[in-house]
Amino acid sequence: MFRRPIAAGSRPPAQELGRLPWFAALFLRAFFLRAFFAMVTSS
16 A cells, blocks of 8 residues: 655644643642742742
8 A cells, every 4th residue: 555655744633643642740749849848949
């Protein structure tokens, strides 16, 4: 079967969906670390 080449700069949606949980985990970790440091330093 012949597959069409994907245009430069565009990604398949499945790849973006596969990367979402990693970004969510990173964001949540940064959010909770920020909240933790705010608690520690607010004495």
